[in-house]
Amino acid sequence: MSTVAVETVGLVKRVEGAVSATLVNGVDLKVTEGEFVAITGPSGSGKSSLLYLLGLLDAPTEGELIIHGQATSRLSDTQKAQLRLSTIGFVFQFHFLLPEFRAINNVMLPMRALGKLSSADMRDQGVALLKSLGLEEAINKLPNQLSGGQRQRVAIARALANDPQIIIADEPTGNLDSHATDQVFSILRDLARQHRTVIVVTHDLGLAARADRTIRIVDGRIAQSACDLTAAK
Amino acid sequence: MGFLFEIAWTHVSSRIRQTFIGVLGVATGVGFTIMMSGLMQGGQRDFIHTLIDNMPHITVTDERTSVEKQPAEEAYQAAQAANLVAVERRSGIKNPNQVVSSLRSWIPGAIAPSIKISAMINVAEQHVGVSLTGIDPQQEERVSKLAGEMRQGTIGDLYHAANAVLIGQTLATKLGVRVGSSVTLSTGEGVSVSGPVVGIFEFHVRDIDEGQIYAMTRTAQVLAARPTLINEMRVRLDDALAAREVASQIEAQTGYRSISWQEANSDLLSAFKIRDFIMMLVMGAMLLVSTFAIYSIISTITNEKRHDIAIMKSLGIREQWVQSIFIIESIIIGFVGVIGGSALGYFLTVSISQITYTNPFTGGKQPVPIYVTPTDYVAIGILSLFCCAVAALLPTWKATRVHPVDIIRGAS
Numbered sequence: 001m002s003t004v005a006v007e008t009v010g011l012v013k014r015v016e017g018a019v020s021a022t023l024v025n026g027v028d029l030k031v032t033e034g035e036f037v038a039i040t041g042p043s044g045s046g047k048s049s050l051l052y053l054l055g056l057l058d059a060p061t062e063g064e065l066i067i068h069g070q071a072t073s074r075l076s077d078t079q080k081a082q083l084r085l086s087t088i089g090f091v092f093q094f095h096f097l098l099p100e101f102r103a104i105n106n107v108m109l110p111m112r113a114l115g116k117l118s119s120a121d122m123r124d125q126g127v128a129l130l131k132s133l134g135l136e137e138a139i140n141k142l143p144n145q146l147s148g149g150q151r152q153r154v155a156i157a158r159a160l161a162n163d164p165q166i167i168i169a170d171e172p173t174g175n176l177d178s179h180a181t182d183q184v185f186s187i188l189r190d191l192a193r194q195h196r197t198v199i200v201v202t203h204d205l206g207l208a209a210r211a212d213r214t215i216r217i218v219d220g221r222i223a224q225s226a227c228d229l230t231a232a233k
Numbered sequence: 234m235g236f237l238f239e240i241a242w243t244h245v246s247s248r249i250r251q252t253f254i255g256v257l258g259v260a261t262g263v264g265f266t267i268m269m270s271g272l273m274q275g276g277q278r279d280f281i282h283t284l285i286d287n288m289p290h291i292t293v294t295d296e297r298t299s300v301e302k303q304p305a306e307e308a309y310q311a312a313q314a315a316n317l318v319a320v321e322r323r324s325g326i327k328n329p330n331q332v333v334s335s336l337r338s339w340i341p342g343a344i345a346p347s348i349k350i351s352a353m354i355n356v357a358e359q360h361v362g363v364s365l366t367g368i369d370p371q372q373e374e375r376v377s378k379l380a381g382e383m384r385q386g387t388i389g390d391l392y393h394a395a396n397a398v399l400i401g402q403t404l405a406t407k408l409g410v411r412v413g414s415s416v417t418l419s420t421g422e423g424v425s426v427s428g429p430v431v432g433i434f435e436f437h438v439r440d441i442d443e444g445q446i447y448a449m450t451r452t453a454q455v456l457a458a459r460p461t462l463i464n465e466m467r468v469r470l471d472d473a474l475a476a477r478e479v480a481s482q483i484e485a486q487t488g489y490r491s492i493s494w495q496e497a498n499s500d501l502l503s504a505f506k507i508r509d510f511i512m513m514l515v516m517g518a519m520l521l522v523s524t525f526a527i528y529s530i531i532s533t534i535t536n537e538k539r540h541d542i543a544i545m546k547s548l549g550i551r552e553q554w555v556q557s558i559f560i561i562e563s564i565i566i567g568f569v570g571v572i573g574g575s576a577l578g579y580f581l582t583v584s585i586s587q588i589t590y591t592n593p594f595t596g597g598k599q600p601v602p603i604y605v606t607p608t609d610y611v612a613i614g615i616l617s618l619f620c621c622a623v624a625a626l627l628p629t630w631k632a633t634r635v636h637p638v639d640i641i642r643g644a645s
Contacts, residue, residue, distance in 0.1 A: 052638050055547075058636075077551075081550065082549065085549025092547075
């Protein structure tokens with residue numbers, strides 16, 4: 001029995017305001033270590049909201065999120081930030097690289113925030129990460145000098161900077177052409193093989209099919225969960 | 234936290250135009266604040282210097298601080314006297330030599346006994362009431378600037394003729410006398426003496442130049458019909474600012490009224506307090522203006538950097554750290570502004586000190602007094618850096634409290 005990396009118990013996210021809505025409506029989910037999970041669903045189904053909850057970017061209205069056995073609802077903002085920094089890597093649809101910083105500096109940013117390595121080690125590790133993603137020539141370039149696919153891969157490298165156990169990606173291929181999409185998905189796939197937990201939201205059912213498990217979200221609930229661990233591995 | 238500084242530095246250095254405007258705002262504020270402070274302090278110091286230079290720091294007079302006891306009160310414990318004519322005592326300081334030498338033993342400065350009397354100066358048919366001070370020329374040099382203000386003749390010339398006098402420039406013009414002219418002095422005691430004018434001084438202070446004359450101690454004693462009279466002691470201290478304490482000590486020791494220069498000019502000095510207050514307000518307003526410049530620039534930067542803020546927070550960089558990035562930016566802009574402002578302030582003060590103006594009262598040409606110490610630069614610099622940091626607090630706090638999810642959702 002593999003260890004559970006991410007577990008949710010009755011997770012609910014409601015927004016109050018001019019328009020009140022329940023984005024996530026009681027999700028119970030277990031994702032084991034090394035699992036590659038794809039979350040699909042129609043627009044507005046709450047899959048991104050669920051992802052933000054899983055990634056500690058947003059706080060649930062009700063329910064509990066347990067990451068590596070640690071309940072998170074009582075953590076302070078600073079503690080959550082620290083947990084995010086050290087164990088969760090985020091990739092968004094939009095690359096969100098800091099525009100004034102070269103690729104290597106963007107990748108080193110989370111390392112420097114964590115502050116566990118010496119400057120030289122950070123640089124070495126950043127270079128190694130970029131190289132492993134085929135970005136050797138991009139190391140010292142600014143984001144606006146890179147192609148869309150390169151930027152997204154730099155963003156992945158940044159997400160991996162602190163060697164997180166959990167990778168969370170929100171439509172990481174949404175803005176990419178098919179070649180780049182393929183590349184990015186292969187990288188995520190490989191990460192799962194390296195025993196990291198990968199959770200990806202995607203519209204692309206073809207890509208979702210390459211995951212270990214697909215979770216379909218409709219109206220904030222899990223509508224269907226297809227598990228095909230053996231086939232994928 | 235080197236990377237926070239690095240991010241801040243990258244932000245400000247990649248927005249040169251904006252940064253430059255911010256720096257300009259701070260520099261202008263700092264520069265003109267330094268200039269203002271220099272002018273205010275310069276004017277004040279100039280005035281106080283004139284004041285301190287032209288008058289003794291402490292004047293001890295024979296005036297008593299309380300009414301003398303009536304003989305009955307001294308003889309009988311129970312006696313009480315009221316509304317009686319004051320006991321007649323001979324005026325003057327008793328045992329002046331003893332008092333002077335005992336004061337000399339502890340006062341940090343010089344002390345010179347003198348006689349101050351009212352007299353009439355008569356030349357031809359003109360009679361002008363003046364204040365006559367009988368001095369010892371050797372000691373006078375140590376307690377007043379008279380020697381330096383002589384336009385013709387010297388203090389020492391008093392020795393060279395019997396009953397010689399020194400008179401002020403304005404009075405000399407008024408009476409039509411010059412060095413060598415003979416004048417007659419007379420007093421209410423019915424004494425009158427004649428002697429030559431041996432020197433003319435000019436303090437550029439009307440009261441002195443028109444109403445004050447100096448003669449030898451002896452001459453004054455003759456005019457007062459009191460051959461041993463000493464009714465005034467003038468003290469010049471090494472540290473003029475200690476005058477107040479020393480004066481009260483002298484008063485306590487001798488019982489004679491001692492007036493420090495501060496007390497003698499208390500109304501002027503209290504006017505300076507108000508001036509200081511106004512200066513603080515004006516300088517505060519200038520710094521406030523530059524603070525607004527910073528506020529607006531940091532607001533713009535944080536607004537433009539909403540995505541960066543969101544992404545840094547989503548990466549797990551703490552809110553306070555993200556906020557401090559922008560506060561550091563404000564301080565960088567402020568720091569460069571302070572450096573530039575100090576240069577501007579220095580340039581302004583040096584330029585202004587080159588300007589001379591014609592004193593409307595004395596007609597003399599003199600430079601505009603301006604006075605700035607390195608401490609002023611440092612104090613104004615630190616104050617504006619502080620203002621910059623404070624100005625950045627609100628916009629950065631607002632900007633960094635943004636929820637990353639809101640931004641990320643909006644962007645994708």
